[in-house]
Structure formats: structure tokens, C-alpha cells
Amino acid sequence: MRKDLVVVGGGPCGCFLAERVARKGFEVLLVEEHAQIGKPVSCAGVVGVAGMRELGLRAEKFALNKLRRGLIFSPSGEVLELDRGRTEALVLDRSAFDRHLAERASEAGAEVELGTRCVEVKGRRNPVVGLAGKREGEVRTRTLAGADGPTSTVARRSGMMGRRRFIRCVQVEVRAEAEADTAEVYLGSSSVGLFGWLVPAGDVVRVGTGTLKGDPGRGLRSLLRLLSPRVRGEPGKLSFGLIPYDPPKRLVGGSVLLVGDAACQVKPLTGGGIYLGLSCALRASEALSLSLERGDPSLLKLYPREVERSFGREFAVGRRVRKLLLALSDEELDALVKCLAEPRLREEILRKADFDHHLTLLDPFFHNLPRLLTSLGPRALTRMALKGMIGPDLREV
Ligand SMILES: Cc1cc2nc3c(=O)[nH]c(=O)nc-3n(C[C@H](O)[C@H](O)[C@H](O)COP(=O)(O)OP(=O)(O)OC[C@H]3O[C@@H](n4cnc5c(N)ncnc54)[C@H](O)[C@@H]3O)c2cc1C
Structure with a gap:
């Protein structure tokens, strides 16, 4: 029997996506290679309060701690303290959070198959998914979502994986x-x-x-x-x-799409992927539902368009600034943190920073770019200029 959607991967993004498409009455199968959802865990579990609220998720229920303050230490111990006197983020029990999202997907009507691994994807239009483990064999599906994390089998098997x-x-x-x-x-x-x-x-x-x-x-x-x-x-x-670290070649190919870590939907500066992955899964679910309703796979292209509109600049500028930060020596990082910790600049960061949208955090960075770059010293400047990292177009990525 043909499914409307097969989701590979029972992490937060796969479960959230499966739930939203199943709620529209479509036949959804979610396969997860592990025997349990949420295990093993490899995550610090930090999510912004506002982002979870925006997604309609009551993450407080799974919070082990509430975070109000951030301390950023440079190599020699210079410190930038960020505190706005209110709870900014939560530290989650990730296993419990993932299980909750999987339960929501089941309640919405998605079939959740544990201990089942996707080993093959044949074709990008009306794909056939090869499964091994608890459920063996091939499943035909109208659409396929790879939510199978950073080493995504779906991305690899469908030729969408880029540099890794x-x-x-x-x-x-x-x-x-x-x-x-x-x-x-x-x-x-x-x-x-x-x-x-x-x-x-x-x-x-x-x-x-x-x-x-x-x-x-x-x-x-x-x-x-x-x-x-x-x-x-x-x-x-x-x-x-x-x-x-690297985005895939494309987010959509035929009737196949990628979401979450499989699509490198993480904050470039911190690697945090829960909020961005879920936000992109929301956009993927809308394109999938419309495409299934109308029987038109070309409507899946709405998904990359919406991701680009919402987060394109966030990803592009963030990746560029990350490259710049990666080029700094320990001494230069010391100088940068010291400069950012100066009261005027720190106040500006506190006024503008948004835990989930780093573009706003980068605003003060760009406003004070000449000062910040000068603080790094001439050697860093020359190195960056030679590598083409800095120039008049830094803001215009
Ligand atoms: C050490 C560490 C700390 C982190 N800390 C944070 C943090 O504090 N805040 C934050 O926002 N983000 C953090 N992240 C990132 C965050 O964990 C990911 O962005 C998030 O888990 C992505 O969700 P996902 O659903 O896309 O993928 P995943 O959570 O990776 O889920 C993918 C699922 O797919 C399954 N799977 C894989 N291949 C197959 C297959 N072939 N067949 C069937 N199933 C398959 C896997 O078993 C897994 O369950 C951290 C990451 C790491 C490594």
C-alpha cells in the first residue's frame, strides 16, 4: 500500500513534521532506527523560551533549568556577561521532549515504527523506501522526508547531500x-x-x-x-x-525533502538546531500538505522558498561570521571578547540580542565593525583581507 508521506528519523523534526501532516488526514509512516524515541541523547538541550512559544510547544514541562544569564569566556578568561534579568532559555530533558513529540505524532494518526532503519531510497518521484530491522521490505510513498540527522541516509541515497x-x-x-x-x-x-x-x-x-x-x-x-x-x-x-557544518545541495528533489539536521538547519554560531529545525519542519509540513492535497509535487518547492524567506539571511550572514571567528587566534579572541564586554557595546548587544535569531545579535557586531576589527590588530586584519573574509560587502551576503 502506498503512503502519503514516509518520514525517516524520529528526532524532534521528524516527529513534529509527521504530526502536522497526519493531522491533515494524510497517511504518514515515521520510521526510527532506535528501539526507543529520545535515546541515545547527545544534546545540551538549550532552547529559547520565545521560540518554543512561537511553535506552540509547551517546552516548560520538560525543563530541568531556566536560564537567565550567559557567560562567554575568552581563552585567557576575559568574560562577556549577558543578563537581561528574565528567563531567556530552558534546559530540556531531551528524551522526554522527543517522546512527547512522538506521542503527539501517534495521536494525530501517524504510524510510528521503531527499530526500523531506512537503508535505500529508489527514485525521487513516487519514491520507494527500503527498510530493514523490525519492519523489512519496501514501502511506496507519494512523498518522503529525510529527518534522519547529520549523516542523513535519505540525503545520500537521493543524491541531495553536498559537502560533508x-x-x-x-x-x-x-x-x-x-x-x-x-x-x-x-x-x-x-x-x-x-x-x-x-x-x-x-x-x-x-x-x-x-x-x-x-x-x-x-x-x-x-x-x-x-x-x-x-x-x-x-x-x-x-x-x-x-x-x-555544510548545507545539502538542495532541500527538495522531486518528491523528497530534507529537514532539521539532515538539511543543516542549525544556528551557524552555536550549532543549536532544535528551534530552527522545528521552524523549518513547520514550513515543510505546509508545503507537503498542499502538495498532497492538490496532487502536485512541484508545490514542494514552496518549502525552500519559505525557508529562504524566513531564515536565508540568518544562515548566510551567520556562516560568514562563523568563518571569520574561526580564523581568529586565541589572543585575537581575547581582544574580541574584551571589546564586546565594554559597557556601551554590551548594552547594545543586550538591547538587540534575540536568543533564536542571531541576525539581531549580529547587528551590534556590524555597527561596531571597524572598532571590533581594529581591536583584533593588524595581523588578523591582513589575514582576513587576504582570505577575502572582510571587505565592503560583509553585510551584503
Ligand atoms: C553535543 C550536542 C549538543 C547540542 N546542543 C544543542 C542545544 O543545546 N540546543 C539546540 O537547539 N541544539 C543542540 N544540538 C543540536 C540538536 O541536537 C539537533 O539540531 C537536533 O537534534 C536536530 O533534530 P533532528 O530531528 O533534525 O535530528 P536528530 O535529533 O539527529 O534525529 C534524527 C533521528 O533519525 C534517526 N535516524 C538516522 N538515520 C536513520 C535511518 N537511516 N533510518 C531511521 N532512522 C534514522 C536517528 O536515530 C535520530 O533519532 C546539539 C547537538 C550536539 C551533537
Whole structure:
């Protein structure tokens, strides 16, 4: 029997998408390779309050902590403190949150098949999906959504995967002295890698690092050493995870689309993908429902158009600024954080910053670009100019 939609991947984006299309009365099958939804988890679980509200999700029910304050540490310990005196973000029990989204998909009428892996995709128009595990064989479907994370089988098998680089992450939970309402971010290419974090999560804190090159475990050891005076007890089991770095070649091909991490829908500066992935899944569900209603696969093109309209600039500018930050040495990161922490600039950041939309956060960055670049020193400027990273068009990506 032919399905209207097969969703591969029972993470937040796949479940949310399946729910929304099933609610419209379409036949939806969601397959998840693991035996349980929400396990294993590799996520710090931080989401913005406003973003979850915008998506109509009552994420507070799954919150282990409420975050009001952020501390960003430079390699030598310069600190930028961001606090607007109100709760900005929540730290989620990710397993419970994912399970809730899967239950909503089931209640809406989607068939959720666990322990079942997508191993093959044949054709992009009226695709046939090959399954292995608890459910074996082929399923014909009018449309197919790859919500199967950073290494997406659907993207690979349907020829939509582009260049593949990842931020490799590792995280542990450990008991440590920490403020319950404060998330900490650590910068320093020679120590933590790309970045490190400490996030309070109930009785423990989540400590993790991510890096584009090499072993993320090296960064984690270095961060745990730095935090050792505050650590109380042995770290728990290591959890590894990938954050996608490069977008796919396209979001839609024939009747197949990609969403969430499979589509690299993450914040370029932090790798956070829950809000952006869910927001894009919402847009995908609208295009899918319309296309299924009208029997016209070409309507799926509305999805990339809507994603571009809502987040295109956010992704493009964010990726450009990320490239710029990646080119900085530890000393230059020190100078940058010191400059951002100056009262006038910090006030501007606090006035404009939005947890879920980093373009607003980048506004003060661009307003003060000459000052910020000057603070980095002539060597950094020359290096960036030679690599074509800075020029008059920086704002016009
Ligand atoms: C260490 C770490 C910390 C993070 N912290 C944060 C954070 O604090 N805040 C934030 O917003 N984001 C964070 N992220 C990113 C966030 O976890 C992802 O953006 C989010 O999980 C994406 O959801 P998704 O549904 O697209 O994919 P996933 O959550 O990856 O779900 C994909 C699902 O597909 C399944 N699957 C894969 N292949 C197949 C297949 N072939 N067949 C069947 N099933 C398959 C997988 O088992 C998985 O369940 C973090 C990521 C990492 C690695």
C-alpha cells in the first residue's frame, strides 16, 4: 500500500513534521532506527523560551533549568556577561521532549515504527523506501522526508547531500558547582576546540566541546581541567554527536525533502538546531500538505522558498561570521571578547540580542565593525583581507 508521506528519523523534526501532516488526514509512516524515541541523547538541550512559544510547544514541562544569564569566556578568561534579568532559555530533558513529540505524532494518526532503519531510497518521484530491522521490505510513498540527522541516509541515497563536514562534539554529565540559571560558553581553538559549554541540568551540569578538526575529547579534557576546582565527583558516560557544518545541495528533489539536521538547519554560531529545525519542519509540513492535497509535487518547492524567506539571511550572514571567528587566534579572541564586554557595546548587544535569531545579535557586531576589527590588530586584519573574509560587502551576503 502506498503512503502519503514516509518520514525517516524520529528526532524532534521528524516527529513534529509527521504530526502536522497526519493531522491533515494524510497517511504518514515515521520510521526510527532506535528501539526507543529520545535515546541515545547527545544534546545540551538549550532552547529559547520565545521560540518554543512561537511553535506552540509547551517546552516548560520538560525543563530541568531556566536560564537567565550567559557567560562567554575568552581563552585567557576575559568574560562577556549577558543578563537581561528574565528567563531567556530552558534546559530540556531531551528524551522526554522527543517522546512527547512522538506521542503527539501517534495521536494525530501517524504510524510510528521503531527499530526500523531506512537503508535505500529508489527514485525521487513516487519514491520507494527500503527498510530493514523490525519492519523489512519496501514501502511506496507519494512523498518522503529525510529527518534522519547529520549523516542523513535519505540525503545520500537521493543524491541531495553536498559537502560533508561536521562539528564533532562530546559531552558528559557531572556534579559541579554552578549557578542554576547560568550557561557558560568557552572559546579557544588551542584549548577547547571550536567552543565548549557548561549547562546546568537538574542535579548535574552538562559539559561539552565541539571541534571541526581532531579529537573533541582533547577539548573536553582541557575544559574539565579548567573546571576541576568546581567539579564534585566523577564524570558520567561520554556521549558523542555531530553538528552538521555544510548545507545539502538542495532541500527538495522531486518528491523528497530534507529537514532539521539532515538539511543543516542549525544556528551557524552555536550549532543549536532544535528551534530552527522545528521552524523549518513547520514550513515543510505546509508545503507537503498542499502538495498532497492538490496532487502536485512541484508545490514542494514552496518549502525552500519559505525557508529562504524566513531564515536565508540568518544562515548566510551567520556562516560568514562563523568563518571569520574561526580564523581568529586565541589572543585575537581575547581582544574580541574584551571589546564586546565594554559597557556601551554590551548594552547594545543586550538591547538587540534575540536568543533564536542571531541576525539581531549580529547587528551590534556590524555597527561596531571597524572598532571590533581594529581591536583584533593588524595581523588578523591582513589575514582576513587576504582570505577575502572582510571587505565592503560583509553585510551584503
Ligand atoms: C553535543 C550536542 C549538543 C547540542 N546542543 C544543542 C542545544 O543545546 N540546543 C539546540 O537547539 N541544539 C543542540 N544540538 C543540536 C540538536 O541536537 C539537533 O539540531 C537536533 O537534534 C536536530 O533534530 P533532528 O530531528 O533534525 O535530528 P536528530 O535529533 O539527529 O534525529 C534524527 C533521528 O533519525 C534517526 N535516524 C538516522 N538515520 C536513520 C535511518 N537511516 N533510518 C531511521 N532512522 C534514522 C536517528 O536515530 C535520530 O533519532 C546539539 C547537538 C550536539 C551533537
